[in-house]
Amino acid sequence: MEAKEILKQHIAKTATLTDEQFDYFFSHFKPQSYKKGQMVISEGDKVDNEYFVLSGCLKAFFINDDIKMYILQFAMPTWWTSDYGALYNQTGATISIDCITDAEVLCLSNHDREKICSELHQAEHFFRWRTNRGYLASQKRLLSFMNNDTKARYEELLTLYPQLYNLVPKHLIAAYLGVSRETLSRLYQAHK
Amino acid sequence: MEAKEILKQHIAKTATLTDEQFDYFFSHFKPQSYKKGQMVISEGDKVDNEYFVLSGCLKAFFINDDIKMYILQFAMPTWWTSDYGALYNQTGATISIDCITDAEVLCLSNHDREKICSELHQAEHFFRWRTNRGYLASQKRLLSFMNNDTKARYEELLTLYPQLYNLVPKHLIAAYLGVSRETLSRLYQAHK
DNA sequence: GGCAGAATGTGATGTACATCACGCAGGCAC
């Protein structure tokens, strides 16, 4: 399926746009291809775009002072990703994004998003709902962090996204769960 | 300051409404008073409203199977709170809300929010931005959870909301930080 | 093929936390 159709079906789930309106909406997106391992946003960068994933898998991550990495999101097809803090506040990126596999995305600039949101009420509606889903997911993950131990969170992750198991290396799964790769390795043995 | 004026100034920060539009917007809110300790949403309830806090302090919390409580949010004046998962998906509440102090709020039903969002583009704009701020805050807290130890998170919380220190009992602060009250007590001694 | 680097498993040890147990102080009802 081509990019335009993927985005169209994605939007149609929450907003009602005429074909003409959608064409206008779509005209603000720029397609982009990345290779496995390529950086999309590096720490400190000025962040101008958010990204709608068409194919492949990206990760959004934070590196602390001890060079330890924490993964905020694995971004899969039809997901959106960016450093939204840096994007909205026009500050340097604190969150980096790179590609776990080759990937194709559609880029939308902050300026263009705000423009189409003000021009098309239904676009604003769509972005409200998208953000709302993100908020609920984030809150759920926070609760899971407080309430569950690593093993339960690991199983929760694999139940939700079984494709991750074969797609991404285990140390990245550990970085998502917030534990060391050694601990995850031991858990994994016990759990088999 | 009266309720209407508090809400008006709050909205004005992100959306542009004429006086007439704001009057219409405001007409959908119902004022409500609560006493200290009173429940606003109990687990399992049908959730119809979200709440804009005018005065006092509420807490939104989750109780797990071991009857352990985790606090998702201390809701202070000009904050919004609800079990948004239950509100949007029309499922029974998994998150409860009660009052740490006497409190006054404005109630907005899910139905009315969607109605005014579809009628007033600027209302939709406001709620998109509000949700976005919530999302960024939640993501920041998640990162803090993964990256920082309890002591750092405790200090972060008190820096951000110094008023909490005298307003809420320490075991609730522990429930927000996701540690036992004993651990917080020991930390607190060390930190003095 | 053969090598380098990445990914993974596993043991030994240290530590930040939970949990259980108990004591104590302040507020409130009667």
Add this chain to the structure above:
DNA sequence: GTGCCTGCGTGATGTACATCACATTCTGCC
């Protein structure tokens, strides 16, 4: 006053994790 409940401090012990160290397997690359 006495009793009771809530909040808070603190010791003893257990545990889930991190960290360091090293071995092993896999994978792309020349």
